[in-house]
Amino acid sequence: MTVPDMIDSSDALAIAAEIRQGRRSAVAVMTATIAAIEVRDRPFNSVTRIFGPRAVAEAERIDRRIAAGDDPGPLAGVPFGVKDLFDVAGEVTTAGSVVLRESPPATHDAAIVARLRAAGAIPVASLNMDEFAYGFATDNAHYGITRNPHDPARLAGGSSGGSAAAVAAGLLPLTLGSDTNGSIRVPASLCGVWGLKPTFGGVPREGAYPFVASLDVVGPFAGTLDGLRVAYEILAGEPMPALPAAADLRVARLGGWFGANMSEPLARAIDAVAAHLGGLETVELPEVARARAASFLISAAEGGTLHLPRLRRQALRYDPATRDRLIAGALLPSGTLVQAHRFRAWFREQVHALFRSVDVLIAPATVGEAPLIDQPTIVVDGQVVSARANLGLYTQPLSLAGVPVLSAPLLGTGGLPLGLQLIAAPGREAALFALAGALAGAGLAGRVPAPVAKER
Amino acid sequence: MSEHDEESGARDEAVVIATARDVGLTIDASCLPGVVANRVLLRRYAALVHGFALPDTCEPAFEYRP
Incomplete structure (x- = not known):
């Protein structure tokens, strides 16, 4: 139907x-x-x-x-x-x-x-x-x-x-x-x-x-x-400013942390996007691993503290996976949370510095295609790690900065869906939509029809 | 599991139980392995954040404006 x-x-x-x-x-x-x-x-x-x-x-x-x-x-x-x-x-x-x-x-x-x-x-x-x-x-x-x-x-x-x-x-x-x-x-x-x-x-x-x-x-x-x-x-609650011309945008590719560990099909798809955009300069954000860590710690501490009153009374009613994360977060020392927030202030300055010379950054959204449900691990930096916990490898550091990010579904990857993050300075969503429109117009991005949808 | 691992695990559980008591939380024994595993993960992240020198003038971003 x-x-x-x-x-x-x-x-x-x-x-x-x-x-x-x-x-x-x-x-x-x-x-x-x-x-x-x-x-x-x-x-x-x-x-x-x-x-x-x-x-x-x-x-x-x-x-x-x-x-x-x-x-x-x-x-x-x-x-x-x-x-x-x-x-x-x-x-x-x-x-x-x-x-x-x-x-x-x-x-x-x-x-x-x-x-x-x-x-x-x-x-x-x-x-x-x-x-x-x-x-x-x-x-x-x-x-x-x-x-x-x-x-x-x-x-x-x-x-x-x-x-x-x-x-x-x-x-x-x-x-x-x-x-x-x-x-x-x-x-x-x-x-x-x-x-x-x-x-x-x-x-x-x-x-x-x-x-x-x-x-x-x-x-x-x-x-x-x-x-x-x-x-x-x-x-x-309000329309965006007029979208800038995609050709006028200064686009760069995030490297370093965001260039490592991704699957070959994803790397090829991003290469194709970069080639279409005329070959992109690769830029790096500093201290990305610490940014991800800070995001992790702030999440655990704030989430855990939010739920602490209920965890005291009815912890065993929670989903076990969530409960154990929340409890561990509620027990974090205050000094760790404060330090994570101090790091966030520092990281904000690094992000703003990068956007002085760039309008939109591109980066992978995940390391590769959707993991199998029964696949417990993936390899990151040569280490076997939890597949589920590391799905946010490329998204968590950007969360810390609070910048707008549009996730664009890549076309022509030849397999399961893969996504590209388009990242702009705060309040610059219009630049994201302009670039996304250009990629969609070039046949590089667009909703990937699922097999069931094709059968209809 | 080596003797050292067992000692370390028991020590982690004792720390979790004591810290939880400080915030009025009693942890059911069935939850302890999962909480300890998450605590170990968070300690690694905490070491990363604490391992970066920030100037004294760097304020916490409690009211963050991107």
């Missing part, structure tokens, strides 16, 4: 255009979306709850407004999903845990859910995640593992794995996620969809269940670059 006949179910703007122009009703799109989730999500487990009756009722309201000559907004009738840490009024926000399952339903929408709703979009499902967003795998002891639509034997990545997999499977054109250490960029890369981690502080987090206040950022996934751009502008 597909969303609407002859409409690309991954294209939010095409769906909105059909509904706004009266060629398709919002109710027809919504009922088809719900049916598609019910039938086709079983192998992937990206969805945890469907907001069926209320989503259809909202679609009916959109249709009535259009019939009355109103403009319901640029995303009229577009179904979207939310990582299960965003408040949706009337629903319980679980943050992927049973610990919060008995909490009262949310009284208000999260700020960005409300903004999408005001633009006409309709929340239809909550999406799977690592418990409390602490992980890179979306392997959840309570709600199961989310499998990669490109190969269900592989991880979808995390922690916003349900958000990426639902778009990759063609179930939803637009989803919301959060990114603390790479939780938008890693699953977007492994699932072959577009994802954006906006500048830290640039999109409101109200109504998103917190993890690490110093690093948490919320943002969108989409099946098309234009869908991602429109969603971002709605989430940010």
